[in-house]
Amino acid sequence: MQKSLVALSTIAALGLFACQPNTTDEAASNADSAKTTSVSAEEMTDSQKQAYAMGASMGLFVSNRAEQQATLGLELDQESLKQGFNDGLADKLKFTPEQIQQIAQQGEEVLRAKQQEMAAQAAEKNIEAGLAYLEENGKREGVVTTDSGLQYEVLTEGEGASPAATDVVKVHYRGTLLDGTEFDSSYKRGEPAEFPLNRVIAGWTEGVQLMKEGAKYRFHIPSELAYGQRSTGAITPNSTLVFDVELLEVVKPEADEAAE
Numbered sequence: 001m002q003k004s005l006v007a008l009s010t011i012a013a014l015g016l017f018a019c020q021p022n023t024t025d026e027a028a029s030n031a032d033s034a035k036t037t038s039v040s041a042e043e044m045t046d047s048q049k050q051a052y053a054m055g056a057s058m059g060l061f062v063s064n065r066a067e068q069q070a071t072l073g074l075e076l077d078q079e080s081l082k083q084g085f086n087d088g089l090a091d092k093l094k095f096t097p098e099q100i101q102q103i104a105q106q107g108e109e110v111l112r113a114k115q116q117e118m119a120a121q122a123a124e125k126n127i128e129a130g131l132a133y134l135e136e137n138g139k140r141e142g143v144v145t146t147d148s149g150l151q152y153e154v155l156t157e158g159e160g161a162s163p164a165a166t167d168v169v170k171v172h173y174r175g176t177l178l179d180g181t182e183f184d185s186s187y188k189r190g191e192p193a194e195f196p197l198n199r200v201i202a203g204w205t206e207g208v209q210l211m212k213e214g215a216k217y218r219f220h221i222p223s224e225l226a227y228g229q230r231s232t233g234a235i236t237p238n239s240t241l242v243f244d245v246e247l248l249e250v251v252k253p254e255a256d257e258a259a260e
Helices: 002-019 024-038 046-071 078-090 097-137 202-208 254-259
Strands: 151-156 168-176 182-185 193-196 216-221 241-251
Touching (some): 202 216
Antiparallel strands (some): 216 241
């Protein structure tokens, strides 16, 4: 959605160029702007910096958009893009501003439809890959499968307290996709995470309750016990996830500590 708004903002900016009369003074100003490429950042005037920033913002948006479309198999015709930009500057548009906005919106709809199509395909593949992985993984020695479908293996056993779902826990963890891609790690951040156990994904809520302080388990979490059809960062819909979790402490509420 944010990229869509940026796209429309860019089109609007180009439309403003097109709607302005190309006066002699403006032509001279444009000629001065053309010289900006040979001027260092330190030598630029404030107006040149502002113009440069506007152009750079548009250029970065177009570059990111081209890369995004390429991943979806949608070509961005750069020659037509350059022609549209130059026509806007010269006030020689092939379409009215209203038509340009409509065409831009159509482009956004095509992009969204392609994204949804690719997401649906990825979700189907993730389901198949997850089921196959869990079936084989469940056969390995030391892997336990619970009634919910959660799989876990004990890497290091603990000797402390076990948490309830309503407890706050302090943990170190590392999360990966089935291909080994790491998407999150408290170890890399250099500090453990602390949170109520009933406010995380279901696989965590169930699995961490099986642990004792000092334990380290590996959880193999089916998508329905993870993020389901949601996507977040590198995690695509219906992803089966693998977590190494180290339970450092069951954090007692201050009221309980005072009572002791």
